[in-house]
Structure formats: C-alpha cells, structure tokens
Amino acid sequence: MEPRLLLSDFLRQDLGLTGTHVGCEHGVCGACTVLLDGEAVRSCLILAVQADGHEVATVEGLGSVEDLHPLQAAFRQAHALQCGFCTPGILMTLVPFLDEHPNPAESEIREALSGNLCRCTGYQNIVDAVKLSTPVPAGW
Amino acid sequence: MKPAPFAYHRPETLDEALAVLAAHGGEAKPLAGGQSLIPAMNFRLARPAVLVDLNRITELSGIRQGGDGLHIGAMTRQRAVERDPIVARDAPLLAEAMPFIAHPQIRNRGTVGGSLAHADPAAELPAVMLALDAKLQVRGPAPRGVRSIPAGEFYTGLFETALAPGELLVDVTVPRAAPRSGSAFAEVARRHGDYALAGVAVRVTVDDAGRCREARIALLSVGDGPVLARKAAKAITGESPTPEAIREAADVAAAKDIDPPGDIHASPAYRRQLVAVLVRRTLERAFERARNG
Numbered sequence: 001m002e003p004r005l006l007l008s009d010f011l012r013q014d015l016g017l018t019g020t021h022v023g024c025e026h027g028v029c030g031a032c033t034v035l036l037d038g039e040a041v042r043s044c045l046i047l048a049v050q051a052d053g054h055e056v057a058t059v060e061g062l063g064s065v066e067d068l069h070p071l072q073a074a075f076r077q078a079h080a081l082q083c084g085f086c087t088p089g090i091l092m093t094l095v096p097f098l099d100e101h102p103n104p105a106e107s108e109i110r111e112a113l114s115g116n117l118c119r120c121t122g123y124q125n126i127v128d129a130v131k132l133s134t135p136v137p138a139g140w
Numbered sequence: 141m142k143p144a145p146f147a148y149h150r151p152e153t154l155d156e157a158l159a160v161l162a163a164h165g166g167e168a169k170p171l172a173g174g175q176s177l178i179p180a181m182n183f184r185l186a187r188p189a190v191l192v193d194l195n196r197i198t199e200l201s202g203i204r205q206g207g208d209g210l211h212i213g214a215m216t217r218q219r220a221v222e223r224d225p226i227v228a229r230d231a232p233l234l235a236e237a238m239p240f241i242a243h244p245q246i247r248n249r250g251t252v253g254g255s256l257a258h259a260d261p262a263a264e265l266p267a268v269m270l271a272l273d274a275k276l277q278v279r280g281p282a283p284r285g286v287r288s289i290p291a292g293e294f295y296t297g298l299f300e301t302a303l304a305p306g307e308l309l310v311d312v313t314v315p316r317a318a319p320r321s322g323s324a325f326a327e328v329a330r331r332h333g334d335y336a337l338a339g340v341a342v343r344v345t346v347d348d349a350g351r352c353r354e355a356r357i358a359l360l361s362v363g364d365g366p367v368l369a370r371k372a373a374k375a376i377t378g379e380s381p382t383p384e385a386i387r388e389a390a391d392v393a394a395a396k397d398i399d400p401p402g403d404i405h406a407s408p409a410y411r412r413q414l415v416a417v418l419v420r421r422t423l424e425r426a427f428e429r430a431r432n433g
Contacts, residue, residue, distance in 0.1 A: 026183060
C-alpha cells in the first residue's frame, strides 16, 4: 500500500466501509472520526500504514439496523440527525466520551461535540439524545 | 490520494530516526502526531520528500519526575498529559491549559513535542512552556549532539525555532515551581477548540509578605510566536498584587509588550483589549493560588 493513503480513504475505498464519512479532510469537521485503540481520532489525519498493528473501530462495528447501539437508538428517538452525514463521526466521538463520562453535564456534552460539525440539527437534538442515553449503564 | 508522494520511514529507535534525518538533510520531515503536518500535506502546502514517522519510538514517550523537574517525552500524547496525575500536581498550569488545545480527537493523537516544534503562534503549549521557563532537550548529529534550549530562546519567528536541520526535540523539562507559586491560563476563541484570538499563561511567585517576587506572563496569538510580557512582569514585580497593581500590569502588557496582528477574526485593537482583560484575570487567579499554595 502507498504510505500516503489516508486511513479514511483506506477504510472507504479499500475495505468498502463507507460508514466513515469524509468531509473537510483536514481535521476540522470530525465526520471521519473512528476509534484507534479505543480513542477517538480523525481518520483523515492518520496514514493507513500508521494503523498497522492497532485496532480500528468504525461505525459499522457499533450496531446494526436490526440491533442498534443504545446511543444510535437514542439518536433515532430524539431525531438527532437530519441528513446524517456527520452522524457516524458524532457517534464515534460520543461512545468513548460516555465511557469516560457516564453521566455528563450538558456543558460537558456540548464541549465533547465541539470537534464535530453538524449543519442541520443545531445540535440541540444531539444533546437531547445524549441525555436520553445517560447515565449510561456499565458495559452498555 | 490527498498528500503528494513521499518516502516513508518508520524507525523504532531515536538513533535510527536521527540517522535517517541526517541521511536526507533538509528533505526529511519528522512526523509526530500529524495533527498539523498531515492537514498541510492534504492541502499539499507541505510536500516533504521523506517522512520520518516517530510514532513507533517508545523511548520518546512518557512522563516522569526527575531531580531537575518534570520530564515529558516529546512524543507523549497531549491527552496523556491532560489525564496525568503527576502533571496535575506538579505542573497545574500545564494541566489547566491542556483542554484548550483543539478537540479531544486531536489531543488523542497530537503530541507535546509536535506542538512545541511546530511553533504555531496560536498554540497553547509554547506559551505555557515559556511561562514555566521550561527547557527543551534537543538531539542531533555531531558536533552539536545534545542541547538544552530554554523555551525563551527556542522560538525565533513565525513557525521558526532554534532547531537545526537534522535535530529532533526529544524531551521538555518543566522545572519544579518555587514555594508560594501560583499559575493560571485563559484564552478567548470563537468556539471551544478553535484557534485562540488571544491567550495568556502566567506563573507568579510571592514572598513572605505577599509581594510579587517573580511573574512570567506568556501571551499567545498576538505575535510571531509566544510572547513573554517582560514590561508587564517588571511592573508587578516587587509590588503587592492589589487589584490596581494587577490592572496596571495588564494594561502595560496590552499597550507595551505586544504588536498584535489584525486578521478577519480580530483587529489589533481588539487583541490588545483581550490581552488587558485576560492578563488581569489570570494574574488575579495566579496570585490567589500563590497565597493559598
């Protein structure tokens, strides 16, 4: 593989995992957020070769249409998405955040979302979805 | 593919990395966390012919307390510093500033050394290290070998540092704070995590009578690099930190220590106003902490 291939492009083009979206491709919008060894990172700011030997989790690993992750179910219930383009990145940002902060204050939720751009919702319903999910039970 | 082609090296040791850098001269660029370099490469504003990925060099990562202060390896992730209990106890200014650096996703990947060596004038870590009078350890080829550069001499211009070609920043040492020291950090950005329009990191020490013995006031986003507000520090040193004395020092910082740039986000006058307010607020908090600590 060419070393200049970004992890985001490797996931989408080589593995066909198109759940990870690419927006700005310079680390601002957060749409391409995935977990690298359990931590949220921008996959457009990592070379695919750098993930060698590490565990990468994408939105495809979160839940399925038949069996939604509790956070995905809360997003559906609270109408936390409209066009849905930013949603995978937001979910992958929030999952480790909620593991670390199982019962966050609203200000903490908004700060956690600060690295993800959403141009549809105005964020309010996303915050509501997180509140619906919290406090999160251990091992959710 | 977004970045232009490059030859990729992934050394496992510092010696190996230095050898690769030496072999390629100015053509090679070290890759730390990549949170500034890879965006620049995606835009093709940066087109290094050779990329030396430092991420497998475990000896460059870690936080430990040494005889001369707190040592932070250059490849230590910003998130690790943010969560570290030793940092919170021994370098509270650093701990306070960490959450202001971009977003968690960036801090999970970004490194201390990467930010310090990148020398973005809007970056938090250079100003914090300047306020803490930190020493930056650099390694390079002979004859220079190992050098220790005070933060105050490390920054030489816009995105410019004292690093010579082939040299790598390997460690930053934060000296132990004197007794009765206090610190504080504040910045103003349009959204949390955006580049700051202005920011301030201060550390002060008071004497038995509560007078200011030393003040280090470092400003960000108001010059070509981090700016040490020497005139403001001189104005407060030896004084009792009354609200009036603090306000005077803050006004000196805004009026005499800086020549801030104007851009679409803030005019020079607005940046001066921000500096006056932020220096006043951080000095108030830092002196209170020094008195209580």
